[in-house]
Each structure stands twice: as structure tokens, then as C-alpha cells.
Amino acid sequence: MSGYDLDAGDAPPVPLPEAAPSRLARWRDSDLLASFLGSKTAMAALIATVLMVGLAFASSWIAPQNPYDPAQLDLINSNLPPIWQADGQAPFYLGTDDQGRDVLSAVLYGLRLSLIVGVLGVLTSGVLGIALGLIAGYAGGALDTLIMRVADVQLTFPAILIALVVDGVARASFGGALDVGPLIGLIVVSIGLSFWVQYARTVRSSVMVEKGKDYVQAARLIGLSPPVILVRHVLPNVTGPVFVIATINLALAIITEATLSFLGTGLPETMPSLGTLIRTGNRFLFSGEWWIVAFPGLALAGLVIAINLLGDWLRDALNPKLQ
Amino acid sequence: MSAYVEVTDLRRRFDVSKPWLNRVLEREPRKFLTAVDRVGFEIAKGETFAIVGESGSGKSTVARMVVGLLPPSAGEVRITGISMTDPRQAAARRRMRSRIQMIFQDPYASMNPRWRVGKIVAEPIRAFNLIQGEGAIRARVAELLGLVGLHADDSKKYPHEFSGGQRQRVAIARALASQAEFLVGDEPTSALDVSVQAQILNLMRDLQDRLGLTYLFISHNLAVVRHMATRVGVMYLGRLVEVAAARDLFARPRHPYTRMLLDAVPDLAHVGRARVPVSGEIPNPIDPPPGCTFNPRCPLANDRCRAEVPALLDGVACHAVQEGRA
Amino acid sequence: MTEKILSVRDLTVAFDTRRGPLTAIDRVSFDIHRGEILGVVGESGAGKSVTGAAVIGLIDRPGRIAGGEILLRGERIDNLSPEAMRRVRGRRIGMIFQDPLTSLDPLFRVGDQIVETLRTHTDLSGRAARTRAIDLLAEVGIPAPERRIDGYPHEFSGGMRQRVVIALALAAEPELIIADEPTTALDVSVQAQIITLLKRLCREHGTAVMLVTHDMGVIAEAADRVAVMYAGRVAEIGPVASVIAKPHHPYAVGLMGAIPTLSQEAARLSQIPGSMPRLTAIPKGCAFNPRCPKVFSRCRVERPEPIPVDASRVACHLYDAAERAA
Numbered sequence: 009m010s011g012y013d014l015d016a017g018d019a020p021p022v023p024l025p026e027a028a029p030s031r032l033a034r035w036r037d038s039d040l041l042a043s044f045l046g047s048k049t050a051m052a053a054l055i056a057t058v059l060m061v062g063l064a065f066a067s068s069w070i071a072p073q074n075p076y077d078p079a080q081l082d083l084i085n086s087n088l089p090p091i092w093q094a095d096g097q098a099p100f101y102l103g104t105d106d107q108g109r110d111v112l113s114a115v116l117y118g119l120r121l122s123l124i125v126g127v128l129g130v131l132t133s134g135v136l137g138i139a140l141g142l143i144a145g146y147a148g149g150a151l152d153t154l155i156m157r158v159a160d161v162q163l164t165f166p167a168i169l170i171a172l173v174v175d176g177v178a179r180a181s182f183g184g185a186l187d188v189g190p191l192i193g194l195i196v197v198s199i200g201l202s203f204w205v206q207y208a209r210t211v212r213s214s215v216m217v218e219k220g221k222d223y224v225q226a227a228r229l230i231g232l233s234p235p236v237i238l239v240r241h242v243l244p245n246v247t248g249p250v251f252v253i254a255t256i257n258l259a260l261a262i263i264t265e266a267t268l269s270f271l272g273t274g275l276p277e278t279m280p281s282l283g284t285l286i287r288t289g290n291r292f293l294f295s296g297e298w299w300i301v302a303f304p305g306l307a308l309a310g311l312v313i314a315i316n317l318l319g320d321w322l323r324d325a326l327n328p329k330l331q
Numbered sequence: 332m333s334a335y336v337e338v339t340d341l342r343r344r345f346d347v348s349k350p351w352l353n354r355v356l357e358r359e360p361r362k363f364l365t366a367v368d369r370v371g372f373e374i375a376k377g378e379t380f381a382i383v384g385e386s387g388s389g390k391s392t393v394a395r396m397v398v399g400l401l402p403p404s405a406g407e408v409r410i411t412g413i414s415m416t417d418p419r420q421a422a423a424r425r426r427m428r429s430r431i432q433m434i435f436q437d438p439y440a441s442m443n444p445r446w447r448v449g450k451i452v453a454e455p456i457r458a459f460n461l462i463q464g465e466g467a468i469r470a471r472v473a474e475l476l477g478l479v480g481l482h483a484d485d486s487k488k489y490p491h492e493f494s495g496g497q498r499q500r501v502a503i504a505r506a507l508a509s510q511a512e513f514l515v516g517d518e519p520t521s522a523l524d525v526s527v528q529a530q531i532l533n534l535m536r537d538l539q540d541r542l543g544l545t546y547l548f549i550s551h552n553l554a555v556v557r558h559m560a561t562r563v564g565v566m567y568l569g570r571l572v573e574v575a576a577a578r579d580l581f582a583r584p585r586h587p588y589t590r591m592l593l594d595a596v597p598d599l600a601h602v603g604r605a606r607v608p609v610s611g612e613i614p615n616p617i618d619p620p621p622g623c624t625f626n627p628r629c630p631l632a633n634d635r636c637r638a639e640v641p642a643l644l645d646g647v648a649c650h651a652v653q654e655g656r657a
Numbered sequence: 658m659t660e661k662i663l664s665v666r667d668l669t670v671a672f673d674t675r676r677g678p679l680t681a682i683d684r685v686s687f688d689i690h691r692g693e694i695l696g697v698v699g700e701s702g703a704g705k706s707v708t709g710a711a712v713i714g715l716i717d718r719p720g721r722i723a724g725g726e727i728l729l730r731g732e733r734i735d736n737l738s739p740e741a742m743r744r745v746r747g748r749r750i751g752m753i754f755q756d757p758l759t760s761l762d763p764l765f766r767v768g769d770q771i772v773e774t775l776r777t778h779t780d781l782s783g784r785a786a787r788t789r790a791i792d793l794l795a796e797v798g799i800p801a802p803e804r805r806i807d808g809y810p811h812e813f814s815g816g817m818r819q820r821v822v823i824a825l826a827l828a829a830e831p832e833l834i835i836a837d838e839p840t841t842a843l844d845v846s847v848q849a850q851i852i853t854l855l856k857r858l859c860r861e862h863g864t865a866v867m868l869v870t871h872d873m874g875v876i877a878e879a880a881d882r883v884a885v886m887y888a889g890r891v892a893e894i895g896p897v898a899s900v901i902a903k904p905h906h907p908y909a910v911g912l913m914g915a916i917p918t919l920s921q922e923a924a925r926l927s928q929i930p931g932s933m934p935r936l937t938a939i940p941k942g943c944a945f946n947p948r949c950p951k952v953f954s955r956c957r958v959e960r961p962e963p964i965p966v967d968a969s970r971v972a973c974h975l976y977d978a979a980e981r982a983a
Binding site for chain 3: 385386494495496497524525526527528529530532533536551552553554555557558578581591592593594595596597598599600601602603610611612613
């Protein structure tokens with residue numbers, strides 16, 4: 009019944025408000041905030057995400073141990089169970105692994121590493137996808153066809169396969185001995201190349217809608233060049249959906265990194281991410297040291313679920329038509 | 332006196348074929364829609380030339396070709412003698428660019444929703460490098476907003492804080508910002524309520540008187556056209572069927588379509604009017620009738636009308652009128 | 658006096674928002690008699706469509722009828738259960754909406770949609786219903802109805818589709834038809850056909866029609882009486898000829914003067930300053946007072962009740978006997 013829609017049809021036009029409200033006032037008054045305060049799931053997800061991100065980045069100060077520093081590991085402390093079990097001892101609240109590495113510290117440091125790789129991966133794929141989507145959508149024609157065909161082909165491969173191929177090719181050409189820095193770069197690029205398609209498609213379709221709108225025509229009439237129109241007028245108006253994809257993709261990127269590490273092509277055991285911890289911990293699952301794999305696994309699952317819930321809420325809040 | 336705008340033999344074809352693969356599989360030929368067919372008219376400086384027509388008449392396509400948003404398939408638009416298509420006049424055309432602006436139908440879509448009004452109005456000034464210095468630009472924006480009946484403080488607001496009529500005022504201010512002298516209005520008031528429409532129509536007439544503007548006014552609303560135009564062109568299915576001074580057209584419509592249209596408009600003066608409305612609807616423009624496109628609905632149509640396209644002679648494109656049958 | 662079909666008394670519709678309830682319709686009263694067309698006219702935000710929706714019980718959450726009553730032939734229908742209201746809709750009240758394409762199901766043949774309505778609301782058998790459907794299509798002017806009855810909606814032109822919608826609304830011989838902007842999506846020439854059809858059918862069947870539109874020209878031609886709405890209230894209601902020729906309420910006066918007409922050339926349209934208030938900011942007293950040229954102190958504090966003036970009822974303090982005497 010769109011004819012009776014209070015907002016579109018019968019909401020009377022705005023008379024002159026006395027003064028333009030400030031940015032803060034508009035945010036306080038916005039539907040986004042109201043929708044957020046109305047959703048318990050979204051609030052819980054945000055609190056959980058903020059908590060985990062906070063803990064991860066405070067890990068250098070709050071973790072009992074630096075798990076990347078071999079000098080701090082002591083084999084005497086190896087294979088200790090969590091503190092609430094009979095043999096548990098402080099400060100190893102969640103137990104230790106076979107190297108004597110504190111599981112809590114490893115989880116916190118691993119969380120940080122996973123988040124860094126995930127965010128960088130999302131940024132890479134986002135920049136790549138948005139740029140290609142803008143070009144394809146605005147230029148149209150052969151360039152559009154080319155970019156979108158590449159995207160179609162890429163979509164037929166699972167993201168993890170692409171990441172494995174990129175990773176494998178790079179390792180083969182640089183040899184096995186890569187420093188941790190370049191290694192993180194490599195994983196980020198792998199993730200970027202596997203996730204750009206979704207951004208490109210979304211941005212392209214938004215651009216095709218926006219470029220037909222009269223404000224873009226008005227910009228053409230004052231003689232602005234296509235790149236200027238794209239960046240100044242079109243881009244700011246297509247960011248909403250991109251933001252949603254980025255949030256949901258952050259969860260996917262973290263899982264991809266974990267999967268790569270789990271398969272042994274990701275981060276090494278000397279600098280473990282959550283995926284690496286799960287891989288190494290897996291070996292002890294049947295010998296009874298369940299905590300070595302369980303806590304990294306729980307941390308990964310918790311982080312991914314929280315971010316996903318946040319992304320779902322954001323999608324619904326920004327686009328009521330999708331519900 | 333030579334005309335300010337000269338449009339000669341303007342045509343525009345759109346390719347509406349299915350994608351190549353579907354055409355091959357379904358053995359279909361390419362399909363074209365002739366949106367505008369051999370349209371020619373002139374606009375004198377300082378006058379308002381209106382093009383009136385129903386949906387599918389091609390009036391908006393003409394407007395977009397005149398301002399240069401859409402290249403014509405054939406024909407030419409010259410403004411102050413400068414061709415809008417000839418590559419040899421590209422430099423002269425660039426200098427012209429700022430003089431020609433457009434006012435769009437939907438004031439909600441014609442402004443970047445994320446920009447403040449001050450920035451929107453200042454954009455043409457910056458793009459054409461008309462004024463240097465932030466303070467001078469701000470002063471000019473305030474002056475423009477005042478000119479269209481808004482307050483200088485309104486420049487701090489976003490488009491969504493304005494009503495439709497106020498936004499259309501902003502759009503006019505933006506068009507004037509580039510020192511435009513020729514404004515093309517594509518149904519500039521059809522998205523507005525009548526009381527607001529009156530405000531905008533009055534404003535456009537006031538600005539024309541004060542600044543000597545020339546208007547090309549596109550509308551489907553005959554009463555609005557009557558109020559605004561000095562001369563009127565009537566379009567039907569891509570062709571200009573009648574061109575006349577507004578006063579003559581409304582007093583003595585000549586083309587059968589113009590007569591039908593004038594008779595069909597519901598009007599305040601016709602309380603409780605009982606009449607026999609014309610039958611039929613506008614045919615699909617992809618597959619228009621041969622000859623005069625109005626022939627299936629025309630009470631005066633004969634075999635010649637069904638075979639031969641009438642030329643626009645002495646302001647009217649109709650065999651019946653030319654043969655003295657009407 | 659002919660029989661009253663619809664009687665709306667002090668109807669109030671509110672929308673609950675998180676900032677509290679907003680009153681979209683505020684104590685609106687009117688009657689429609691047998692065979693009469695009541696035009697409900699207003700600009701966007703006037704509440705005309707919400708009034709129509711309230712009568713057919715289509716106010717969805719967060720909206721609700723917050724007061725008053727709606728009587729169909731003397732029976733209250735505003736407090737019926739959703740199930741009982743569904744039986745009233747279609748059977749006793751027919752509906753015609755703006756866009757004929759969305760009011761027909763694209764996947765069903767038009768005949769099947771009419772037959773379905775007939776079989777839901779009457780006790781006609783399948784064969785009899787089909788015969789009746791063909792008669793209905795013939796009655797609304799669809800050529801070759803026995804063939805067209807098996808067509809799908811997309812095979813009909815816009816005007817023909819709206820005719821099908823009218824046939825659908827008439828199918829169960831309702832006492833009242835609510836037509837919400839029935840001609841707005843159509844071209845001028847087709848508009849005239851639909852208005853003529855609606856008038857003829859209403860006269861022949863004795864159906865009462867509530868014609869909701871923003872187009873005063875359509876009201877002038879089609880309606881017997883007209884209610885002019887402003888900010889959710891009826892400003893003036895009376896016979897169409899007198900409201901158009903000699904409006905009383907200052908808003909109605911301004912509105913009539915703002916509409917350009919074909920019959921006369923006005924140098925300037927009269928314009929009402931400002932725009933319709935938002936639901937969140939309806940002024941105290943008379944809702945029109947900030948824009949009214951004749952405002953006086955009482956208008957700012959006390960809401961005017963409708964008073965009989967000539968043949969109309971006008972909600973304006975200017976016409977109060979006490980003010981006139983003073």
C-alpha cells in the first residue's frame with residue numbers, strides 16, 4: 009500500500025526549520041540510532057565486537073605472556089589445563105600448550121593478528137572492487153562487459169581456492185622463507201583478490217542507478233569530467249551498501265585467513281593467528297588437551313558471529329526494503 | 332533578427348533491440364525507436380518557447396539534445412550561431428557551455444543529497460571559474476539564493492531539509508549561478524503541488540523579466556504552457572505537428588491533434604461538462620502507424636494521411652489543413 | 658433528499674511514531690449520497706488519500722482510527738473485525754487506484770480476476786459469472802470483450818487497463834466506490850475518457866463515488882460536490898460549481914487562483930506563501946493561519962468549526978456571525 013505510506017506519500021514537505029541541526033543532533037535523531045537501540049541482538053553484537061577488538065589491541069599490556077617471544081616460553085609449564093581444573097595454575101587461566109605457551113595470551117595475540125589481516129583484506133578488496141565497479145558502471149560498453157565477465161569467471165571459483173592459488177604462486181616464486189611482514193601482505197592480497205567481485209557488482213549497479221539521476225546530469229551540464237563526477241557525486245551516494253558488504257566480508261575475510269593458516273599456508277607457528285592455533289591444537293584433541301584447540305576456536309566463532317550479526321542488522325537498517 | 336536557438340531537422344533513434352544472443356536465438360531483427368523525427372524550430376532571445384505533448388511524444392528527448400546531454404542521431408542545434416555538434420566549433424562551444432542550463436522535473440533527484448545547498452549552488456561558479464576567492468563565492472551564493480526567494484542562511488542546509496518547491500528554487504539558483512541566459516525546463520513544476528507550482532511559475536517569469544532569460548519550457552500541462560509560453564510547439568509521437576504563437580494556438584488550434592488535446596484537458600472552467608471524448612490511445616512508438624502518426628485517431632484521415640508523412644508547412648503538419656478540409 | 662450512502666463523522670486518524678502519535682486526519686466529516694460523486698481534493702500532505710484508506714479499512718500499523726465513526730447506509734463499518742471488513746470491501750465498497758498496472762495481478766487473465774471477484778461476493782455460477790464479466794467489460798467500453806476477457810493485463814494499454822479496474826470495482830454492484838487518483842497515471846486524452854466513463858456508470862448504477870485527486874480540473878468535470886482538505890482537515894465542502902467559482906475559505910481562494918487555466922490568460926498566478934505544514938508541526942488554532950492573508954488573533958488560538966455559508970460549509974472564523982457583526 010505505497011499510496012498510504014506515511015513517509016513517502018503523505019508526509020508533508022518540510023517547512024523552514026529555524027536553524028540547520030548540528031551533525032550530532034541529526035545523528036541522535038536518526039532512524040539508524042533508533043533501530044540500533046531497538047535491536048537487542050545488534051547491541052549485544054556490538055558490545056561483543058568492541059570487547060574483543062579492545063582485548064585484542066590491548067593484548068600487549070594485558071596478556072600474561074608474549075606468545076611470539078620464545079624466551080618467555082618454558083617447557084616446564086607445558087600442557088597445563090585451565091585454572092578451574094585440578095592441575096591448573098595461575099597465571100595460565102586457560103591452560104598452556106605443548107611448548108608451555110599460555111593459551112589466553114595466544115588467543116589474544118591471535119585475535120589481533122586475525123583482525124589486522126581481516127581489516128586489511130577487506131580494505132584491499134573494497135578499494136579494488138569499488139574502483140572497478142565505478143568504472144564498469146559509469147563507462148558501460150566493452151569495458152563494463154570485460155570487467156563483469158572477469159568477475160563472473162572469478163565467482164565460479166570458491167574464494168578460498170583463489171586465495172590458495174595466489175598464496176601458492178607467490179610462495180613458489182619467492183621461495184619458502186618469507187618474513188612475517190611480507191607474509192601478512194601476501195595473505196591480504198589473496199583475500200583482496202578473492203572478495204572484490206561483490207563490491208564491484210554492487211557498486212556497478214548502484215552507479216548505473218545514480219548516473220541516470222538528474223544531479224549527475226546537472227554535473228555534466230557544468231562541464232565536469234567523468235572521473236570528477238564519479239568521485240565527487242556518485243561515490244558518496246553508493247557507500248551505504250558497500251558498508252554493509254564490508255562488515256559481512258570482514259567476517260568472511262577472518263575465516264579465510266583462519267582457513268589458510270589452518271591449511272598451513274597462512275601464518276607460521278612462531279607467530280600464530282587463530283587459524284594457526286586451531287591447526288596446532290588439533291593434534292592434541294585426542295590426547296585430552298582439549299583447551300589448546302577449544303579456546304582459539306571459541307574466540308574465532310564468537311568474533312565471526314558478532315560481526316555477522318552486526319552486518320545483518322546494518323543491512324536491514326540501511327535498506328528497509330530488503331526485510 | 333536571427334534566432335537565439337535554431338534547431339534543424341533534429342532526429343534521435345534509440346536502439347531498443349534485445350541483447351545480441353537473444354536476437355540470434357529468437358531470430359529477431361534489431362529494433363529501433365524513433366523518439367524524435369525531423370524536428371525543427373527557432374527560439375528568439377528573451378522569449379519562452381514551449382513544447383507540449385503527452386508521454387512518448389519525444390519532448391524530453393528534444394530538451395536533452397538541445398542542452399547537449401544527448402547527441403542527436405541527425406540534424407543540428409545551433410545556439411547564437413554556434414553548433415552544439417560540429418567538432419570544429421568545440422572551443423566556442425566550451426565558452427557557451429555556462430550559458431545553457433537545465434531545470435529538471437524532480438527536485439528530489441536533481442541535487443546531490445549529501446551536499447549542502449551552498450556547495451551545490453557554488454559548484455557551477457567553481458567549475459567555470461567565474462569568481463575567485465571563498466568570500467566572494469559565498470557572497471554570490473547568498474545573492475543567488477536571495478534572487479530565488481530563499482535566505483542566505485539556507486546555504487547551510489541539506490536538500491532534504493527543504494520542501495519540493497524550495498528545492499526547485501535551489502535548482503534555479505544553481506542554474507543561474509553559471510550566468511546562464513538560456514534555461515531549459517523539463518517539466519519543472521509537474522512534481523509540485525499547484526500552490527507551489529504557482530510560486531515557481533511566477534518566479535520563473537519574474538527572473539525572465541529581470542535577467543532577460545530565454546526559456547525552452549517542456550510540459551504536458553497545457554494550462555501551464557498557456558500561462559508561460561510566447562510560442563508553442565505541439566509534439567505527437569516524435570514529430571512536431573503544430574507551431575504557433577501561444578495566443579493563436581489556444582484561440583484557434585489548427586491540427587486535429589491540438590484540437591483534441593485542448594478539448595480533452597479537464598479545466599476549472601468546465602464544471603460538469605458533458606462531452607464525447609476522442610477515442611483511442613497513443614500507439615507504441617516502436618511501431619508507429621505509417622503516414623501521419625495521428626491518422627488512426629484522426630476524424631479527418633484519408634488514404635493520403637495513411638501513406639504520406641505531412642510536412643510542417645506554415646506552422647502545421649496536416650494534410651487536411653493544407654488541403655482545406657479542416 | 659436522496660439516500661445517504663456514506664457518512665463520515667469526526668473521523669480522526671493517528672500514526673503512532675516513536676516521538677508520539679501524529680494526527681494525519683483530524684475530525685473530518687462529510688456525506689456522500691446515492692449517485693453522487695464527492696471530490697476530495699488537496700495538495701500532498703492534506704490527508705486525502707489517508708481519508709480514502711480509512712473508509713475502506715486499509716489503515717495499516719502504525720496508523721489507526723483514533724476517533725469518530727464511518728457509517729455505510731447507517732451501519733458502522735469503522736469498528737468491524739478485519740474478516741467482516743474484508744466482506745464489505747469488494748462487495749459493498751469498490752476500489753480504483755492510481756496505477757492500473759499494480760492493481761491487476763499480472764499472472765492472471767483479466768476475465769479470471771473479474772470472475773473471481775464475482776464468485777467471492779455473489780452467488781453466480783462459473784458460467785454465469787463469465788457472462789457477467791463479458792457484460793461488465795462491454796459496459797466499461799472494452800472492444801470485443803468476449804475475446805479480450807482471456808487477455809493478460811500487459812496486453813492492455815494504460816487506459817484499457819484502468820477500464821478493467823473499473824469493471825472489477827463494479828463487479829459486485831457496490832454501493833460506494835473509492836477512486837484514489839484514478840486518472841493521474843494516464844495521458845490527458847485518456848483521462849477524459851475515464852472521467853466520462855466514471856460519471857456515466859455512477860449515474861446509471863446509482864453508485865456513490867469518493868473521488869480522491871490533487872487535480873482540480875478533474876474534480877471540476879467529474880464531481881457534484883467537493884471537499885477541499887488542508888493539513889488533515891476539511892477547509893471547505895460544497896457544490897463544485899460554487900466552490901470553484903466562488904470559494905470562501907482563504908485556502909480555497911488561494912488554491913483556485915494558483916491554478917492556471919486554459920480559458921483566461923493571467924499575468925500572474927495568485928500564490929500562497931510557504932507550504933503545507935508537517936504532521937509534526939501543525940499550527941495551533943486554524944492550521945492555515947501562518948499562510949493566511951486574512952488571519953486575525955482568534956485564528957491563532959481557536960480551531961474554526963465548519964459553518965454553513967451559502968451552499969457550502971466553511972471552516973473559517975471570517976464567516977462566523979459574531980465576527981461578521983463586529
